[in-house]
Amino acid sequence: MTVSIEEIKSELYKMGEKAVKAAQSLAAMTTDQKNICLEKMADALEANAQEIKEQNALDLAAGKENGLSDAMLDRLKLDDERIKGMAIGLREASELPDPVGTVLSETERPNGLVIKKVSVPIGVIGIIYESRPNVTADAAGLCLKAGNAVILRGGSEAIHSNLVIAKYLNEAGVAAGLPDGAVQLLPWTDRQAVGVMVKMDEYINLIIPRGGERLIKAVAEQSTIPVIKHYKGLCHLYVDASADKDMAIATIINSKCQRPGVCNAIETLLIHKDAAKVFGKNIAEELIKNGVEIRCDELFKEYCPKATIATEDDYNEEYLDLIISVRVVDSVEEAIEHINKYGSMHSESIISNDAVSAEKFLNLVDASTVYHNSSTRFTDGGEFGFGAEIGISTDKLHARGPMGLVELTTYKYKVYGTGQIR
Amino acid sequence: MTVSIEEIKSELYKMGEKAVKAAQSLAAMTTDQKNICLEKMADALEANAQEIKEQNALDLAAGKENGLSDAMLDRLKLDDERIKGMAIGLREASELPDPVGTVLSETERPNGLVIKKVSVPIGVIGIIYESRPNVTADAAGLCLKAGNAVILRGGSEAIHSNLVIAKYLNEAGVAAGLPDGAVQLLPWTDRQAVGVMVKMDEYINLIIPRGGERLIKAVAEQSTIPVIKHYKGLCHLYVDASADKDMAIATIINSKCQRPGVCNAIETLLIHKDAAKVFGKNIAEELIKNGVEIRCDELFKEYCPKATIATEDDYNEEYLDLIISVRVVDSVEEAIEHINKYGSMHSESIISNDAVSAEKFLNLVDASTVYHNSSTRFTDGGEFGFGAEIGISTDKLHARGPMGLVELTTYKYKVYGTGQIR
Numbered sequence: 056m057t058v059s060i061e062e063i064k065s066e067l068y069k070m071g072e073k074a075v076k077a078a079q080s081l082a083a084m085t086t087d088q089k090n091i092c093l094e095k096m097a098d099a100l101e102a103n104a105q106e107i108k109e110q111n112a113l114d115l116a117a118g119k120e121n122g123l124s125d126a127m128l129d130r131l132k133l134d135d136e137r138i139k140g141m142a143i144g145l146r147e148a149s150e151l152p153d154p155v156g157t158v159l160s161e162t163e164r165p166n167g168l169v170i171k172k173v174s175v176p177i178g179v180i181g182i183i184y185e186s187r188p189n190v191t192a193d194a195a196g197l198c199l200k201a202g203n204a205v206i207l208r209g210g211s212e213a214i215h216s217n218l219v220i221a222k223y224l225n226e227a228g229v230a231a232g233l234p235d236g237a238v239q240l241l242p243w244t245d246r247q248a249v250g251v252m253v254k255m256d257e258y259i260n261l262i263i264p265r266g267g268e269r270l271i272k273a274v275a276e277q278s279t280i281p282v283i284k285h286y287k288g289l290c291h292l293y294v295d296a297s298a299d300k301d302m303a304i305a306t307i308i309n310s311k312c313q314r315p316g317v318c319n320a321i322e323t324l325l326i327h328k329d330a331a332k333v334f335g336k337n338i339a340e341e342l343i344k345n346g347v348e349i350r351c352d353e354l355f356k357e358y359c360p361k362a363t364i365a366t367e368d369d370y371n372e373e374y375l376d377l378i379i380s381v382r383v384v385d386s387v388e389e390a391i392e393h394i395n396k397y398g399s400m401h402s403e404s405i406i407s408n409d410a411v412s413a414e415k416f417l418n419l420v421d422a423s424t425v426y427h428n429s430s431t432r433f434t435d436g437g438e439f440g441f442g443a444e445i446g447i448s449t450d451k452l453h454a455r456g457p458m459g460l461v462e463l464t465t466y467k468y469k470v471y472g473t474g475q476i477r
Numbered sequence: 478m479t480v481s482i483e484e485i486k487s488e489l490y491k492m493g494e495k496a497v498k499a500a501q502s503l504a505a506m507t508t509d510q511k512n513i514c515l516e517k518m519a520d521a522l523e524a525n526a527q528e529i530k531e532q533n534a535l536d537l538a539a540g541k542e543n544g545l546s547d548a549m550l551d552r553l554k555l556d557d558e559r560i561k562g563m564a565i566g567l568r569e570a571s572e573l574p575d576p577v578g579t580v581l582s583e584t585e586r587p588n589g590l591v592i593k594k595v596s597v598p599i600g601v602i603g604i605i606y607e608s609r610p611n612v613t614a615d616a617a618g619l620c621l622k623a624g625n626a627v628i629l630r631g632g633s634e635a636i637h638s639n640l641v642i643a644k645y646l647n648e649a650g651v652a653a654g655l656p657d658g659a660v661q662l663l664p665w666t667d668r669q670a671v672g673v674m675v676k677m678d679e680y681i682n683l684i685i686p687r688g689g690e691r692l693i694k695a696v697a698e699q700s701t702i703p704v705i706k707h708y709k710g711l712c713h714l715y716v717d718a719s720a721d722k723d724m725a726i727a728t729i730i731n732s733k734c735q736r737p738g739v740c741n742a743i744e745t746l747l748i749h750k751d752a753a754k755v756f757g758k759n760i761a762e763e764l765i766k767n768g769v770e771i772r773c774d775e776l777f778k779e780y781c782p783k784a785t786i787a788t789e790d791d792y793n794e795e796y797l798d799l800i801i802s803v804r805v806v807d808s809v810e811e812a813i814e815h816i817n818k819y820g821s822m823h824s825e826s827i828i829s830n831d832a833v834s835a836e837k838f839l840n841l842v843d844a845s846t847v848y849h850n851s852s853t854r855f856t857d858g859g860e861f862g863f864g865a866e867i868g869i870s871t872d873k874l875h876a877r878g879p880m881g882l883v884e885l886t887t888y889k890y891k892v893y894g895t896g897q898i899r
Contacts, residue, residue: 079817083841100502133689162862168851170861177873256697260873275678279698281874302896383639394502417891419505421600429590429894437892438510438899439592440584451599451682453875454701464872468861469839472851476731477860 071258493680
């Protein structure tokens with residue numbers, strides 16, 4: 056489909072207007088009304104599984120033709136189980152507590168004004184994502200539960216799947232009382248359309264980009280709308296001088312190997328020289344036993360003669376693979392400095408039996424989530440008890456770390472008076 | 478001073494690096510340490526009042542030469558009282574509770590992990606502002622108290638004043654233990670420098686632009702750093718059918734006339750037709766008695782024959798002057814629709830004795846602060862009990878409405894384990 060930029064603009068502005076109106080109606084919906092819509096949307100996905108699989112097959116065929124890797128094709132694929140997974144996600148969203156309407160604080164001023172700070176929906180949220188079509192349903196469900204309208208822009212490789220999912224979400228939602236325009240998907244997947252979308256600050260209140268580094272950078276650079284980035288996870292684990300050997304090895308292996316392709320896995324291991332002396336060799340052996348390639352500094356090579364020497368690039372790289380860079384440090388301060396220099400402010404852990412070192416690390420490492428004596432793999436909305444997450448923010452404003460329903464709301468001040476004037 | 482863009486870039490990057498380092502040290506400072514710095518900075522401004530006035534005289538002379546209005550020159554002027562005012566602001570900041578280190582929530586997960594959500598400084602904050610040189614001290618004081626380094630960029634008309642204030646703030650602060658680089662001011666006031674500054678996302682975590690609409694729009698469009706806009710206040714007061722006549726008149730006059738040049742003054746009055754019938758004439762008389770020019774629709778002109786007819790432009794204009802646009806509406810719903818269409822999401826009030834109408838208005842009007850039976854003039858950090866404010870956010874993310882010390886912090890998750898793996 057070739058369309059002119061003017062056509063895209065005109066259509067997108069119409070979508071924006073529709074979304075703003077829908078958001079106003081959504082903000083007035085009760086929890087029960089929203090939950091019914093979510094349940095009906097879940098039913099609709101299951102009821103139309105056959106058509107969804109057929110449309111998905113078109114994406115898979117095109118993907119194969121375009122030479123997508125097996126891993127990419129797997130991420131793209133929708134089978135009965137994955138369709139059921141989307142439905143379950145929507146039903147779970149319906150069961151989570153409504154984040155809207157919470158009184159966050161209440162004060163009475165000397166002049167008698169009562170000021171209530173109350174959580175409210177953000178308005179219209181734009182989600183820009185790649186490959187996985189299940190994000191279409193997951194993101195829509197969470198945005199709706201928090202009272203927001205959503206404009207989705209998925210990747211070109213999943214366009215048929217995304218369109219059919221969005222169609223049934225919208226149809227079933229509207230039939231159950233959802234305002235038309237609450238769930239909309241861009242029919243265009245080219246960069247031009249994204250360029251228009253991220254400048255629609257009159258209509259969209261927040262952009263959440265999820266995907267590769269290039270996509271996120273491009274969105275952040277172009278957008279005139281506030282962006283909450285879900286950026287890379289260049290995470291570290293630091294083994295302090297006083298660390299327990301078994302705990303250190305178990306948390307390293309878990310942080311690196313349990314799922315190396317995710318953002319809360321570690322990429323670099325830092326070890327205090329005293330700990331390295333005592334069990335550096337054991338750590339190296341365990342890593343190798345688990346199939347991990349080690350790239351380390353000269354000091355660690357002593358304990359792991361087979362390792363290659365790490366370059367500056369290694370400390371800057373999110374491998375997302377069974378590769379780890381290792382560096383020996385002189386002190387917790389040096390570890391903190393390394394992390395604040397190379398880290399992506401995601402998840403950082405210290406293994407230590409020294410409470411002073413640990414607290415220093417937790418206080419001075421600048422990251423969304425800092426751990427003492429734990430694997431880094433727990434940075435996740437589910438693990439945090441949020442019920443679900445829209446992603447993990449690597450930004451510092453509004454939402455940091457796992458973003459759940461609460462982070463999809465903002466607040467307003469409701470002020471109650473009896474005729475106060477100033 | 479003419480400098481090349483490369484020179485500006487190189488200098489600004491150095492400032493950025495310095496600020497990042499200073500922010501890391503600041504985050505580790507105790508409340509007492511920060512307070513001592515603030516007090517010494519206050520002393521330094523008072524002790525050097527003479528030099529500050531001399532530098533200010535240069536700005537005033539240049540301003541006169543450049544034909545600045547009397548109002549502008551007055552905003553620019555620093556006398557002993559205003560210098561004392563800056564010092565008092567810094568001392569007040571030292572007395573406010575430290576917003577850093579608050580445990581916002583604490584949960585223990587089934588696996589034994591204890592997750593604490595703790596307030597922390599944002600890091601480096603860039604403040605871009607115009608004319609008033611007192612912002613240099615006020616903004617620096619609040620940013621520091623919240624543990625942030627600050628990079629200030631004031632207007633060209635106040636450059637001599639800003640430079641001397643920043644110099645003494647920095648000198649006194651550093652002598653009292655503040656890291657060098659915690660308070661920095663751009664020596665260039667041209668747009669090029671702003672253009673560089675708002676793209677320094679490696680160094681600056683938040684940009685707060687304060688000033689005219691054009692400045693704020695330009696910053697929001699160019700910035701790759703999150704921006705919290707302190708935009709215009711196009712505020713409304715709606716007189717419901719059931720409103721008390723005296724309360725309506727008192728709050729209208731207060732909202733419009735007490736200080737017409739500020740952002741929480743109203744620009745448009747909406748009146749239910751039934752209320753207009755009963756006391757529309759009285760409202761018009763009181764407004765005229767207070768020197769307010771009325772621009773209204775045909776319906777209100779019945780009660781105010783002298784008024785001119787309002788155009789669409791009137792409903793879109795922030796007069797910041799003794800002018801008001803007036804429109805008669807059929808219902809609270811129509812008032813809400815008007816406000817959501819024309820308002821700047823700042824401060825909106827309903828005067829009503831009908832609790833249902835009032836709650837509908839508070840819930841459905843999309844603004845940072847919504848009032849029932851009150852003047853709109855209370856949207857202010859001081860009036861809200863925040864002690865001080867960096868401004869009033871018209872954005873929806875991170876901070877909405879009056880921004881105090883708490884809004885100058887973010888949070889991190891500190892997670893305490895005993896060797897948990899996933």
